[in-house]
Amino acid sequence: MVLVFAESPRGTLKKAAFEAVTYGKKTADLLGTTCVALTLGTVKNAGELGVYGASRVLNISDGTFDHFDSQAVAAAVATVAQKEGATVVVLSHSSTGKSVAGRLSVRLNAGLVSGVNSLPTVQGAALRVKKSVFSGKAVGEYEIDSAVKVLSLMGNAVKPVAGGAAVSVENVTATPTGRIRVKEVKTQEGTVPLPEAEIVVSAGRGMKDPANWGIVEDLANTLGATTACSRPVADSHWRPHHEHVGQTGIAIRPNLYIAIGISGAIQHLAGVNNSKVIVVINKDPEAPFFKAADYGVVGDLFDIVPRLNESLKKFKAAH
Amino acid sequence: MYVSLGPAKVGFTFPGISYLNHSFSNLFKMKLLVCISQTPDTTAKVSFKSDGKEFDAAGVQFIMNPYDEWYALVRACELRETLGGSVTALNVGPATNETTIRKSLAIGADDAVRINADPQSAGFVAKQIAEYARIQNFDIIFLGKETIDYNGSEVGAMVAEYLDLPYISYASKLELNGNTATLERDIEGGVEVLEVDLPFVVSAAKGMAEQRIPNMRGIMTARTKPLVEVAPVAYEESAKTVQFTLPPAKAGVKLVDPADMDELVRLLHEEAKVI
Numbered sequence: 001m002v003l004v005f006a007e008s009p010r011g012t013l014k015k016a017a018f019e020a021v022t023y024g025k026k027t028a029d030l031l032g033t034t035c036v037a038l039t040l041g042t043v044k045n046a047g048e049l050g051v052y053g054a055s056r057v058l059n060i061s062d063g064t065f066d067h068f069d070s071q072a073v074a075a076a077v078a079t080v081a082q083k084e085g086a087t088v089v090v091l092s093h094s095s096t097g098k099s100v101a102g103r104l105s106v107r108l109n110a111g112l113v114s115g116v117n118s119l120p121t122v123q124g125a126a127l128r129v130k131k132s133v134f135s136g137k138a139v140g141e142y143e144i145d146s147a148v149k150v151l152s153l154m155g156n157a158v159k160p161v162a163g164g165a166a167v168s169v170e171n172v173t174a175t176p177t178g179r180i181r182v183k184e185v186k187t188q189e190g191t192v193p194l195p196e197a198e199i200v201v202s203a204g205r206g207m208k209d210p211a212n213w214g215i216v217e218d219l220a221n222t223l224g225a226t227t228a229c230s231r232p233v234a235d236s237h238w239r240p241h242h243e244h245v246g247q248t249g250i251a252i253r254p255n256l257y258i259a260i261g262i263s264g265a266i267q268h269l270a271g272v273n274n275s276k277v278i279v280v281i282n283k284d285p286e287a288p289f290f291k292a293a294d295y296g297v298v299g300d301l302f303d304i305v306p307r308l309n310e311s312l313k314k315f316k317a318a319h
Numbered sequence: 320m321y322v323s324l325g326p327a328k329v330g331f332t333f334p335g336i337s338y339l340n341h342s343f344s345n346l347f348k349m350k351l352l353v354c355i356s357q358t359p360d361t362t363a364k365v366s367f368k369s370d371g372k373e374f375d376a377a378g379v380q381f382i383m384n385p386y387d388e389w390y391a392l393v394r395a396c397e398l399r400e401t402l403g404g405s406v407t408a409l410n411v412g413p414a415t416n417e418t419t420i421r422k423s424l425a426i427g428a429d430d431a432v433r434i435n436a437d438p439q440s441a442g443f444v445a446k447q448i449a450e451y452a453r454i455q456n457f458d459i460i461f462l463g464k465e466t467i468d469y470n471g472s473e474v475g476a477m478v479a480e481y482l483d484l485p486y487i488s489y490a491s492k493l494e495l496n497g498n499t500a501t502l503e504r505d506i507e508g509g510v511e512v513l514e515v516d517l518p519f520v521v522s523a524a525k526g527m528a529e530q531r532i533p534n535m536r537g538i539m540t541a542r543t544k545p546l547v548e549v550a551p552v553a554y555e556e557s558a559k560t561v562q563f564t565l566p567p568a569k570a571g572v573k574l575v576d577p578a579d580m581d582e583l584v585r586l587l588h589e590e591a592k593v594i
Contacts, residue, residue: 070485070488071483095504096506105473106445114471115470134359135467140469142560145557146557180485180487181515183501183512185506191508242508256587314581314584
């Protein structure tokens, strides 16, 4: 059986969970077994996991799990995995999954590959999986041969597939064991977090002043995109820290990354070069970012970005 | 700080530093461990040996993993400077890593440990760190949020599980008040604020501290600070590398006439199919 730990930040299953269950279901099909999803704490829409391929959905409803603690989560997931006889455990490569996956691998004596980005191939009793390494500069293929295997799935690596029907949720129990006291969670509600965003509009020092960000936000609104920024912009407090993408910031892999007034230093590329399509707008034709781009526009961003926005609005109205 | 009510801590002596019966002393000092990795420089060209199983280190400059150095190590040193105690740097690696280890001493670690083994996997490294830390009763075990080579972000959680300790990943802030730490942790689209009592394991992200350049005095004293070599413990691997490959090169940028943004929209829709 493939067990998927479906994370539910602040009580709601989101894209990351649907991706993980879709991946778990496809992996279960390859292995000729079933996919079971586990949710923890108070979860609004747990039954929906059936739509993405879970044949059963389990929930430990203890409210202690509403606050994240990797120790409690790993213990609960491991307990269920052992009781249900899971041979593969799948979780999201998110802030939650990254804290839990390593713990699970120790608890279950299981081989772990974190951040996998494609379906496994079955090699007898072993699984082969691929992940991006060296900040996107290479691909690593690994084989796990332990009896239980743990895989954490990179965001935006598979598309959630809604092919099944909602199922009723079964209650199971496990005693929480955490020692962390969560005091406060501060998030931007209403925007898609960067690691999950399919389109990202990002801007850098070429914007000259934080007051000029209106054109970037307008473009993002038209595209339904999440805004991001380069390191110098975050360091100057022009934009919030959580918008910083790049090596020291957040690594993202959207379908479309539009970089405005960003030169494309190697540290920035390390965080964005897994994007499917990159558009670079920069007045300097020698900007290194053009070498990593799919489409480039050389010119004054203050002239180009508003016109791109108008063209997009026209396109959106027609489609 | 963290005082165990169990049996006395195991007496353990490094050259020049005695930890003997340290938990019974009124002068109890906080013990901080910083796990440091050595990685290829950020700008290094990535290539692999002909069998595709191993990184080709020829001509590559190696550095201390930036998150370990800039955030984990510096924050540990800052805490030691304000609260007292000691900072130990630990590396799992061959003797050739000693230049990197000495740099951690130059930045401010008091002593260092090198577990003499090839750091073959996250699981292997975590096991080595955990077995060393188990007998040492550190108050905080620091790591960087991930290494910039294999980007696994796995070791911290594994160490915490081996030692049955709380783990806070991607922490961008860490303040200590007596036995209790307040941390901020980066989560998708924001931060989580939490409290936890010593001891715990933490992985450090940007914001926790500012990079320090070692000064001449630091570099000079680093030469004489203790650097102990420890033998590795056995570990059974359950995942192996099949091969590394380089992704296909980009086809090259297609420049669009800046006067014609309708054309860019058309390309994104019809050719790239992303809108």
